[in-house]
Amino acid sequence: MSIEKQEKRQGATLVAPALLWTLGFFVIPFAAMVMMSLAHLEGREIVQGHDLGNYLRIFTDPSLRRGIFVSLEITAVVTVISVLLAWPLAWIIATRVPARWRRMALLLAVLPFWTSYVVRSYSWALVLGEKGVVMNALVGLGLLAEPVQIMATRSATIIGFVHFFVMLLTLTIYSNLIQLSPNYARAAEDLGASKWQVIRLVILPLTLPGVMTGAFLTFVLCIGDYITPQILGGNNELTLPQLIMLQLGRRGDFPMASALSVVLMVIVTLAYAACARWLKMERV
Amino acid sequence: MKYLSWAYLVALFGFILLPVVTLVIFSFQDGRLPVPPFKGVTFEWYAEILTDRAMMEALGNSLIVALLSSLVALTLGFLAASGLARVVLPGSVVMRGLLIAPMTVSYLIIALGLLQMFNKVGIRPSLLATGIGHVVINLPLCFAILYAAIGEHQKSALKAARDLGAREWQVLWFVAAPMLTPALAAAFFLAFTFSWDEFIIAFLLTRFDVTLPVEIWSMLRSGLSPATNAVGSLVFLVSVIVVVALELTLFRKGSK
Amino acid sequence: MALKHTCSILAVTAGLTSALASAAQAEDLNALIWCDHADPELLQPFEEAHDVRVNVKEYEGTAAGLTLLEQSRPGDWDVMVIDAVDVGRAVERGLLAPLPVDQLATDSYFPEAVLADHTTVDGTTYAVTEKFGYNTIAYNKAAVDPADMASLDALWSGKYDGRIAIYDYYLPVLGLVGLEAGIDTADLGADTLETIREPLMKLNAASKQVSDVVGSQTALATGEVDVLIGGGEWLTAVLNAENPDLDWTIPEEGGLLWAQSLAIVEGTEKPELALEFIKYITSPEGQARLATSSCYWGMPANKAAGDVLTDEQKAILRWDDQPDYLSRAQLYPVPDADTDAAMQDLWTDMLQN
Structure with a gap:
C-alpha cells in the first residue's frame, strides 16, 4: 500500500513540471485572452469589462462575419483537395514503387517541407504571377492565349495551402498504409474482388484513421495560418487570422483580436469534436 | 493502371517540387527581379545575405532558440511520459488531455495569449519569450511520441530496475533514456524543425533579436529581391543535407 | 560515458550563454x-x-x-x-x-x-x-497613356479596370479618394467619410489587389498591374534601374504629402x-x-x-x-481616435468585399 503511494507520488513528481508549464504558459494565457475579449477599446484605452460587445460585433459586422466564412470555405476546399490528391500519391508510393526506392520517393515527396515556411509562400507568388513560370510556360506552349490571373486571388491561396498539406497528408496516409498487412488485399482478391473493389472496400476504410488525423491537422493549421493568405491572397478578402493581425498590427485593438481568436478556437474545437472518434492524437 | 500510376506520380512530384526549383533557379538571377526572363547566373545575392549582419544573427538566434526550446520540451515530455506510463494516477486521462491540448490550438492563439500575459507581468518580448512559446507547442509533440513509445516491454524493464534498488533518476537516465533513444531522437528532431521554422509566435514575441523566419519576413516586406530566394535556397540546402544525413545514419536502422 | 555526455551538454550550454551575453554587452x-x-x-x-x-x-x-x-x-x-x-x-x-x-x-x-x-x-x-515624399499615382508609362494620369478620374473611368493596385495603407488612399470627391484631406472627418465609401468600393472593384510595399513593387515591376494608387517616388525610385518606364505624377486634383x-x-x-x-x-x-x-x-x-x-x-x-510638387500636395488626414477607427473600419470593409 505504502509502496503504491510512493509510486504515485513519484509519478506525480515526474508529470508535475510539464503540467505546470502547460498551465502557466498555455491555460493561464488563454484565460487572460478570454478575459481580454470581454474588454473593449475606448479611444485608445483598453477598458476592462464583462460585455459580449466584441462577439456581437463579430456576428453583426459584415466584414468580420465574412472573415469566418472565408476562412471556413478556404479551409474546407483545401482539406478536401489535399486528401484527394494525397491519398493516391501515398498509395502509389506504398504499393507501386519498388521497396528499395520507397523511402527515397517519400523523402522527395516531402522535400519542400524543409524550405522555410515564409519562403514557400513567397516562391508560389513568384511561380503564379502573370510573368511567372507557369503562365510563361502555358502561353509559350500555346495552351493559353494570354495569361490569366491566379496570383492575388483565392485560387493562389488555395494552391499554396494545398501544396503544403498534400505533403503532410501523404506522410500520415503513407504511414497508415504501410502498417496494413498485404493479407487483407490478398484475401479480398482471392474472394473475387477486382482491384478497384479492393481499394474502395478494403484499403480505403482501413486508412480512415490516417486520413482523418491528417485532415484534422490540415484543418487546424490551415484555418490558423496568416502567412499564406497574406502573401498570396492579394488582400482581396480577409481570413480570420488576417483580421486578427489587422486588429493587432494596425489598431492595437487587443480585445477584438482576442475575441476573434476565441471564435477561431471554438471553430477548431468543434472540428475536433466532429472527428474525435477517428483521431488518436497521442499517436501522431 | 500502371502507366496511370506513374503519370500521377510524376505530375504530383512536379507540383510539389515546382516552387522549390523555381526558388533555387532565380536565386542566381543576374538582375533585380526574381522572375522570368532569366538573365544569367550570378552569386552576388548569396554574397549579400552571407554578409548581412542581421540575417546571420537571426540565423544564430534561430539555432539557439530551436536547440534550447527543443531540449526543454524533450525533457519535460520525457519526464511526464515516464511518470504517466509508470502509475495510473487519479485524473490521468485529464492530465494527458491537458498535455496534448496545445497541439489542437492555432499557433496564433498561443502567441496572442502569451503576448498579453507577458505584457501584464512585464516580461519583454524577447528570444526567451519566443523560446517559452516554442516549448508550449513542442511539449505535446514530445510527450505524445515518448508516451506512445513506452510499451509493456519498457515498463517491465523500468520496474525491474526499480525493484533492484535503482534511484528514480538512475532509472530514467540509465534505463529509460537509452531504451527510448530512437523515440527521443525523433521527438527532438521534430521539435527542432517546428521551432526552427515557426513564424507567428516569434513574430509577436520578439523585439530586436529576431529569428530567421521573422527576418526573412521583414526582408520580404522591404523589397522584392533575388536575395530572398538566396536565403530560402540556403536554408533549404542545409536542411536537406541534415535530413539526408539523418536518414542515412540515425533512422536507417530503425526503419523497415 | 554519462559524465562525458553531461560535460559536453554543459559545454554547449555555456558556449551559447556566453555568446548571448557578449552580444548584449555593447x-x-x-x-x-x-x-x-x-x-x-x-x-x-x-x-x-x-x-x-x-x-x-x-x-x-x-x-x-x-x-x-x-x-x-x-x-x-x-x-x-x-x-x-x-x-x-x-x-x-x-x-x-x-x-x-x-x-x-x-x-x-x-x-x-x-x-x-x-x-x-x-x-x-x-x-x-x-x-x-508623395502618395499619388505611380504607373508604367509603357502600358498606360501618361496623359490619362493627369487626372484621378482615369482610375474610375473603366479604362484601367483590373490593371490597378491599391497601396495598403488607409490614410493616404482615403485621402486620395477624398481628393477625387473634392474633399480636402483636412476636411476628411466622421461626417465626410461616408461620402467616399462608394467611390472607394468602386475603386476596389476596378483594382486587382491591395498590397504592401513589396506586393505593389512586384505587381508594377512585373506588369501585373500598370497603375498604383498611393504610390510615388518611394516606390518607383528603387526599381528605376530595372524598369525605367515606371513613373509617377501628381494629378490635377492634387496628391498627398507624407x-x-x-x-x-x-x-x-x-x-x-x-x-x-x-x-x-x-x-x-x-x-x-x-x-x-x-x-x-x-x-x-x-x-x-x-x-x-x-x-x-x-x-x-x-x-x-519639388517647389511645384510641394505647392500642390496636401498633408495626410489627421483623424481623432474615433474617426481613425471609422476609417479603419471602412478600409476593412473594402478589403473584405
Whole structure:
C-alpha cells in the first residue's frame, strides 16, 4: 500500500513540471485572452469589462462575419483537395514503387517541407504571377492565349495551402498504409474482388484513421495560418487570422483580436469534436 | 493502371517540387527581379545575405532558440511520459488531455495569449519569450511520441530496475533514456524543425533579436529581391543535407 | 560515458550563454522605426562613430506604434520614427520627450517640410522631420497613356479596370479618394467619410489587389498591374534601374504629402545618445543616406543633402520639381481616435468585399 503511494507520488513528481508549464504558459494565457475579449477599446484605452460587445460585433459586422466564412470555405476546399490528391500519391508510393526506392520517393515527396515556411509562400507568388513560370510556360506552349490571373486571388491561396498539406497528408496516409498487412488485399482478391473493389472496400476504410488525423491537422493549421493568405491572397478578402493581425498590427485593438481568436478556437474545437472518434492524437 | 500510376506520380512530384526549383533557379538571377526572363547566373545575392549582419544573427538566434526550446520540451515530455506510463494516477486521462491540448490550438492563439500575459507581468518580448512559446507547442509533440513509445516491454524493464534498488533518476537516465533513444531522437528532431521554422509566435514575441523566419519576413516586406530566394535556397540546402544525413545514419536502422 | 555526455551538454550550454551575453554587452540605442531606417548603410557610420549598436524594430501605422510604446516600460525605447502629422497624438499620451531643436541644423530645411505646426505642441518641439515624399499615382508609362494620369478620374473611368493596385495603407488612399470627391484631406472627418465609401468600393472593384510595399513593387515591376494608387517616388525610385518606364505624377486634383519625423521617446535613459542619433540623421550625410535607403527612397527634409547626393540620384528624386510638387500636395488626414477607427473600419470593409 505504502509502496503504491510512493509510486504515485513519484509519478506525480515526474508529470508535475510539464503540467505546470502547460498551465502557466498555455491555460493561464488563454484565460487572460478570454478575459481580454470581454474588454473593449475606448479611444485608445483598453477598458476592462464583462460585455459580449466584441462577439456581437463579430456576428453583426459584415466584414468580420465574412472573415469566418472565408476562412471556413478556404479551409474546407483545401482539406478536401489535399486528401484527394494525397491519398493516391501515398498509395502509389506504398504499393507501386519498388521497396528499395520507397523511402527515397517519400523523402522527395516531402522535400519542400524543409524550405522555410515564409519562403514557400513567397516562391508560389513568384511561380503564379502573370510573368511567372507557369503562365510563361502555358502561353509559350500555346495552351493559353494570354495569361490569366491566379496570383492575388483565392485560387493562389488555395494552391499554396494545398501544396503544403498534400505533403503532410501523404506522410500520415503513407504511414497508415504501410502498417496494413498485404493479407487483407490478398484475401479480398482471392474472394473475387477486382482491384478497384479492393481499394474502395478494403484499403480505403482501413486508412480512415490516417486520413482523418491528417485532415484534422490540415484543418487546424490551415484555418490558423496568416502567412499564406497574406502573401498570396492579394488582400482581396480577409481570413480570420488576417483580421486578427489587422486588429493587432494596425489598431492595437487587443480585445477584438482576442475575441476573434476565441471564435477561431471554438471553430477548431468543434472540428475536433466532429472527428474525435477517428483521431488518436497521442499517436501522431 | 500502371502507366496511370506513374503519370500521377510524376505530375504530383512536379507540383510539389515546382516552387522549390523555381526558388533555387532565380536565386542566381543576374538582375533585380526574381522572375522570368532569366538573365544569367550570378552569386552576388548569396554574397549579400552571407554578409548581412542581421540575417546571420537571426540565423544564430534561430539555432539557439530551436536547440534550447527543443531540449526543454524533450525533457519535460520525457519526464511526464515516464511518470504517466509508470502509475495510473487519479485524473490521468485529464492530465494527458491537458498535455496534448496545445497541439489542437492555432499557433496564433498561443502567441496572442502569451503576448498579453507577458505584457501584464512585464516580461519583454524577447528570444526567451519566443523560446517559452516554442516549448508550449513542442511539449505535446514530445510527450505524445515518448508516451506512445513506452510499451509493456519498457515498463517491465523500468520496474525491474526499480525493484533492484535503482534511484528514480538512475532509472530514467540509465534505463529509460537509452531504451527510448530512437523515440527521443525523433521527438527532438521534430521539435527542432517546428521551432526552427515557426513564424507567428516569434513574430509577436520578439523585439530586436529576431529569428530567421521573422527576418526573412521583414526582408520580404522591404523589397522584392533575388536575395530572398538566396536565403530560402540556403536554408533549404542545409536542411536537406541534415535530413539526408539523418536518414542515412540515425533512422536507417530503425526503419523497415 | 554519462559524465562525458553531461560535460559536453554543459559545454554547449555555456558556449551559447556566453555568446548571448557578449552580444548584449555593447551599448544599445533602441529605435522604433520604418523600414528605411533598417538599412545597414545608414546605421553603420553612426554605430562606428559612437561605438554603439542601433537596435531597430519596424512598425506599421501610428496606432500600432503608439500601442507598442504604451505596452513598453520607460527606457525600453530611445528614439522613434513617426508620421509628422501624428506627433500631436503621441505627445497627448505623454510618449515623446521635448527635443532641443536649437541643436539641430534645420536652417537649411525645405520650408514646407519643417511642418512646425505638427511637430510643436504648445510651443515645445517634440520631433524633427527627416524625409518626405508623395502618395499619388505611380504607373508604367509603357502600358498606360501618361496623359490619362493627369487626372484621378482615369482610375474610375473603366479604362484601367483590373490593371490597378491599391497601396495598403488607409490614410493616404482615403485621402486620395477624398481628393477625387473634392474633399480636402483636412476636411476628411466622421461626417465626410461616408461620402467616399462608394467611390472607394468602386475603386476596389476596378483594382486587382491591395498590397504592401513589396506586393505593389512586384505587381508594377512585373506588369501585373500598370497603375498604383498611393504610390510615388518611394516606390518607383528603387526599381528605376530595372524598369525605367515606371513613373509617377501628381494629378490635377492634387496628391498627398507624407513626412516622417524623428523624436526622442519619453523615459529614455540615453537622451544624449538619442539626440546624437537625430543629429546624425538630420545631417547632410545622414540625410543623403536616408533619402536613398534600401527600403524606399524619399526626399531629404534637409536641402543640404543635395550637396552629398549625386546628380543621378537627384534626378530620380526629381529634386528640381519639388517647389511645384510641394505647392500642390496636401498633408495626410489627421483623424481623432474615433474617426481613425471609422476609417479603419471602412478600409476593412473594402478589403473584405
